Amino acid sequence: MAKLLVVDDEPINLDIIANCLEDEHQLSFAHDGLEAWQMLKEEPSLYDGVILDRMMPRMDGMDVLKRLKADTRFRDVPVIMQSAADSSEQVAEGLAAGAWYYLAKPYAPKALRSIVNAALDDRRNRKDLARIGGELHRILCMTDSATFSFRSLDDVTVLSSALAQMCPSPESASMGLAELMLNAVEHGNLGIDYAEKGRLIEDGLWKEEVERRLAEPDQADRHACLSLRREAGRLSFTIFDQGQGFEWRDYLDLDPARAFDSHGRGIAMARHLAFSSLEYQGTGNQVTVTIALTEPDPNKPEAGEDG
CATH class of the missing domain: 3.40.50.2300 (Response regulator)
Structure with a gap:
């Protein structure tokens, strides 16, 4: 207990x-x-x-x-x-x-x-993820680019935690990557919309419904992808799913009108707490985020400023 x-x-x-x-x-x-x-x-x-x-x-x-x-x-x-x-x-x-x-x-x-x-449940999952990811830290720090396929909730759990070990703040990075990857699975590939997810969570059936849909024959070859790239002073992650997209602009900020819903805060929290930048492309089935690897020098002028 x-x-x-x-x-x-x-x-x-x-x-x-x-x-x-x-x-x-x-x-x-x-x-x-x-x-x-x-x-x-x-x-x-x-x-x-x-x-x-x-x-x-x-x-x-x-x-x-x-x-x-x-x-x-x-x-x-x-x-x-x-x-x-x-x-x-x-x-x-x-x-x-x-x-x-x-x-x-x-x-x-x-x-x-x-x-x-x-x-x-969320806290237990994140603690497990941190233990898993820590074992891969040294290997991932030698990785400049890679692409991963994922399709299940377990895939999201393992991959988000492992990749977060490359980042200065693994806990926030894990949260942000997991939220975006989860969105790619449930909303993107499986087509569970906002209202339906709310009903499933309220009835305690969300995870079971995700697993049921993943087991359907037409989902056998459907997956999402995450590509990472190490660039000068930052990491870039691009997540792509095979769905039709969604109205992503509605979820970039914390909307008080949805504050009492059981979900719907993940993308906004990821954007504001986990990443240096977050940008959706097209209909919303592709998103690219970046994480700074070094803290900016407060004494160094920004690009375009007089030096």
Whole structure:
């Protein structure tokens, strides 16, 4: 059972969350942000996730979230922020600060369980990926160009983690590459659209449906490709699928209108957190991203500036 820290200054909210999750997870409780931060510092490796109220006395949820994401011990711990403060600006602020999800009060217990389980699965997958990828680090650092084919969720998991070891920030690179590759598989090759994915996640059937479609005869020879190229001071990755594309412009930024959906943030998060640049071509079945290998010199003028 995963260990979760639940933080809320209202006892009734703690009771609601306990009734919803205590059969599946081990729960600890804090009554404000300062108490939560002390508990986290005392046992930094204890908690697998945090359910965090936004508005609390002594230290509010945003302050706790910023501290978590600034501390290397907690950067991979998913934080689900829950609050009645649900304006577009507040939602965008919470997501930009690093919340894995922003849940508006009141919410259905089914939604909370689904989101918590998805966040915990995501963390477990990324930890496994980091172990796999680390073994390939030396080989990949000697690679100047390569092309890989992938078609399944397992392929995405292994390949994104391995290639991320070439990058200065493997954790963010792994997240970004995995999101784009996953989009190539599910939306591109398998044709699962946004609304259908939402329904499948809500019913707990998303992974099963992906596997079912991959097993269909007309998918046997269908795959996506990832090409990498090492260039001066950067890595370039191009991902291509055999689908018809999608309205990629709608997903380049965090849209508050979709903030409470169970998905739909991956491309925006990848663009802003993982890559130096991200550019879709054509209908959206090809995307190229770059990652800088060296930090820019703040004293060196940009191209086109007077030197």
